[in-house]
Amino acid sequence: MIRYGDYLQLEKILDAQYPESDKHGQHAHEEMLFIITHQTFELWFKQVLCELGSVIDILGRDYVPEADIATCTARVQRTNRIMEHLVNQFTLIETMTPGEFMDFRGFLNPASGFQSAQWRILERSMGLPEDKRVLRNYREALPEHERELLERVTQGPTFFDVVERWLSKTPFLETDGYAFWDSYRDAVRNMFQHDRDEVMRLAKADGNDPTDAIAQVDRNEAGFHALFDATTYEELRTSGARRMSQRATLAALFIATYRHYPLLQGPYRFIDAVVELDRLVSLWRFRHTLMVGRMIGMRIGTGGSSGYDYLMATAVKQRVFDDLTSLTSFLIPSSHTPALPDNIAARLQFVNEAR
Numbered sequence: 394m395i396r397y398g399d400y401l402q403l404e405k406i407l408d409a410q411y412p413e414s415d416k417h418g419q420h421a422h423e424e425m426l427f428i429i430t431h432q433t434f435e436l437w438f439k440q441v442l443c444e445l446g447s448v449i450d451i452l453g454r455d456y457v458p459e460a461d462i463a464t465c466t467a468r469v470q471r472t473n474r475i476m477e478h479l480v481n482q483f484t485l486i487e488t489m490t491p492g493e494f495m496d497f498r499g500f501l502n503p504a505s506g507f508q509s510a511q512w513r514i515l516e517r518s519m520g521l522p523e524d525k526r527v528l529r530n531y532r533e534a535l536p537e538h539e540r541e542l543l544e545r546v547t548q549g550p551t552f553f554d555v556v557e558r559w560l561s562k563t564p565f566l567e568t569d570g571y572a573f574w575d576s577y578r579d580a581v582r583n584m585f586q587h588d589r590d591e592v593m594r595l596a597k598a599d600g601n602d603p604t605d606a607i608a609q610v611d612r613n614e615a616g617f618h619a620l621f622d623a624t625t626y627e628e629l630r631t632s633g634a635r636r637m638s639q640r641a642t643l644a645a646l647f648i649a650t651y652r653h654y655p656l657l658q659g660p661y662r663f664i665d666a667v668v669e670l671d672r673l674v675s676l677w678r679f680r681h682t683l684m685v686g687r688m689i690g691m692r693i694g695t696g697g698s699s700g701y702d703y704l705m706a707t708a709v710k711q712r713v714f715d716d717l718t719s720l721t722s723f724l725i726p727s728s729h730t731p732a733l734p735d736n737i738a739a740r741l742q743f744v745n746e747a748r
């Protein structure tokens with residue numbers, strides 16, 4: 394007969410807290426909180442990896458039915474709620490004062506969150522590229538068996554890879570004589586011409602020089618056209634300004650633009666959840682950094698990094714889905730959005746297509 398404690402392996406879990414301060418005969422009351430907080434974070438990381446791994450498996454298949462996208466969305470959204478919970482969980486460790494932390498910090502040297510294998514697996518599974526990392530020597534901080542584990546479990550495609558692949562298979566972008574980019578490009582051109590006309594009209598009415606404002610409109614328009622021109626787009630990819638393929642990016646723009654059509658609502662919700670996950674991982678980094686700043690100020694970390702400055706840089710620079718987040722800069726108001734041809738609009742009403 395299965396028993397509660399056996400099923401949950403409570404004997405193991407509840408016998409896994411051994412404060413270093415006690416070993417040194419200098420009991421520090423807050424060290425138990427410090428250990429349990431880290432352990433619960435790591436348990437939740439395990440759940441996050443379980444959800445993310447399953448989504449990578451599903452999206453990595455050659456054929457992904459729309460019903461599976463709903464499953465993926467639910468799992469990414471669950472991951473988002475866990476990440477949100479973890480962001481809030483920092484308030485628990487902040488009930489410890491910096492002084493109380495100082496009472497046992499010295500005993501922990503050189504252990505550091507820098508050695509969290511699960512965090513590294515999470516970063517790599519998300520698709521954080523190595524050249525975007527603020528510090529590239531993270532593997533050396535791990536013992537041999539964890540390095541092997543990291544390599545082994547992150548061998549396959551990343552979350553970024555499968556999302557990009559799934560997007561690039563979006564139907565309707567180019568079909569029956571319709572090409573999304575052509576109609577969108579025309580709409581963008583009309584929108585900016587409308588902006589220029591407005592600038593000229595106001596300048597004339599107020600007697601102002603329109604040169605600067607017109608130049609700004611031109612710059613905004615040039616930013617848009619980089620999205621449609623394959624050569625310019627590839628230059629952006631080479632420079633690192635964009636990472637996702639042009640087709641996948643345009644597919645995401647198509648989905649965001651026509652999101653009110655029934656067939657695109659599911660994919661739109663999924664993209665939205667992915668963008669939220671990227672934001673929440675950054676928020677986790679940022680929240681951890683703020684907590685670290687309060688606890689140790691500008692001291693260097695026990696893992697040997699600069700501490701606060703390093704962590705803040707990771708929060709700002711190590712985002713994975715910038716391509717999707719920045720899509721909003723390319724959305725145009727619905728008043729300028731080109732109507733879809735009737736045959737495509739009709740097909741988007743029914744959930745009978747698969748990618």
Ligand code: HEM
Nearest residue numbers: 431434505506507509512685688694695696697698700707
């Ligand atoms: C008093 C509390 C804490 C302090 C002072 C602290 C301090 C630091 C510092 C200074 C670093 C940078 C690496 C280094 O040089 O050591 C770091 C990294 C890290 N910490 Fe914490 N930390 C605290 C709590 C936590 C908690 C509760 C977690 C939850 C698991 C955590 C997870 C991590 C992770 C995953 C990293 C690696 C981040 C990266 O390299 O991107 N830390 N921590």
